[in-house]
Amino acid sequence: xxxxxLDDIKPGDRTRSSRVxxxxxxxxxxxxxxxxxxxxxxDAEAAKxxxxxxxxxxxxxxxxxxxxxxxxxxxWAILAFLETRRxxxxxVFAGDTVHYEAEVAEVRPSASKPDRGIVRVAITVKxxxxxxxxxxxxxxxxxxxxxxA
Amino acid sequence: xxxxxLDDIKPGDRTRSSRVxxxxxxxxxxxxxxxxxxxxxxDAEAAKxxxxxxxxxxxxxxxxxxxxxxxxxxxWAILAFLETRRxxxxxVFAGDTVHYEAEVAEVRPSASKPDRGIVRVAITVKxxxxxxxxxxxxxxxxxxxxxxA
Numbered sequence: 001x002x003x004x005x006l007d008d009i010k011p012g013d014r015t016r017s018s019r020v021x022x023x024x025x026x027x028x029x030x031x032x033x034x035x036x037x038x039x040x041x042x043d044a045e046a047a048k049x050x051x052x053x054x055x056x057x058x059x060x061x062x063x064x065x066x067x068x069x070x071x072x073x074x075x076w077a078i079l080a081f082l083e084t085r086r087x088x089x090x091x092v093f094a095g096d097t098v099h100y101e102a103e104v105a106e107v108r109p110s111a112s113k114p115d116r117g118i119v120r121v122a123i124t125v126k127x128x129x130x131x132x133x134x135x136x137x138x139x140x141x142x143x144x145x146x147x148x149a
Numbered sequence: 150x151x152x153x154x155l156d157d158i159k160p161g162d163r164t165r166s167s168r169v170x171x172x173x174x175x176x177x178x179x180x181x182x183x184x185x186x187x188x189x190x191x192d193a194e195a196a197k198x199x200x201x202x203x204x205x206x207x208x209x210x211x212x213x214x215x216x217x218x219x220x221x222x223x224x225w226a227i228l229a230f231l232e233t234r235r236x237x238x239x240x241v242f243a244g245d246t247v248h249y250e251a252e253v254a255e256v257r258p259s260a261s262k263p264d265r266g267i268v269r270v271a272i273t274v275k276x277x278x279x280x281x282x283x284x285x286x287x288x289x290x291x292x293x294x295x296x297x298a
Contacts, residue, residue, distance in 0.1 A: 033179065033213070033217075060230075086233055
């Protein structure tokens with residue numbers, strides 16, 4: 001595997017991730033990991049009145065899952081994950097299958113560190129019907145190629 | 150427990166959450182849940198060169214844990230989690246103990262739905278030394294009190 005450096009990434013580059021089916025097991029696991037047992041996610045009876053009629057996955061679960069999906073971004077020479085934001089625009093239910101579509105919005109060498117730069121990526125998470133469930137942006141620190149002699 | 154409605158929340162209201170110690174178990178669990186096995190989090194030998202000298206917790210793990218910590222916000226009549234953003238400004242290592250400090254930045258009745266409104270909360274996640282490790286904002290949909298007769 002050849003790492004993809006800042007110099008290889010261009011605004012407008014697009015990638016599409018692998019998919020994952022969000023299951024009841026993910027929701028229970030995430031609740032146990034984080035301690036977020038909000039009735040929206042855990043209480044089917046209460047959820048009958050939540051506007052969707054059933055429990056929904058934690059927005060942060062889908063957000064977290066999206067950061068683990070395989071894509072070309074995995075081959076980037078990532079030094080750090082600097083920033084993330086998401087709008088939770090549609091519900092994800094157990095049984096839904098999600099992926100993300102990403103487009104590079106900005107590539108900028110670091111002003112202070114010549115060995116790296118910043119890449120901003122617009123992220124759209126979609127379900128199996130192509131409906132957008134989350135949208136936002138991730139910002140990563142990416143290594144530059146080593147200076148040539 | 151009496152739910153706290155939109156009408157009870159004011160800009161400038163502050164809350165401090167419970168704490169959680171982030172452990173190796175959290176990191177392994179989160180990697181297994183999400184599929185994010187980046188060497189920054191999983192490979193102690195590779196991590197010796199990452200600028201911190203050791204593996205760090207996933208930024209999204211700390212972010213997710215922060216949304217599950219107990220605070221006065223748990224008593225809010227939350228209808229939906231609409232939006233989140235975080236800058237990952239400092240590393241979290243296994244053994245660190247984190248909490249968040251929150252301040253209500255905006256309270257706004259919904260223009261279209263008279264039964265609810267929007268609350269924006271500034272979030273700062275700190276470690277046991279009081280150092281900020283993440284900062285950002287969460288946006289929630291909160292129920293209003295039922296109209297009086």
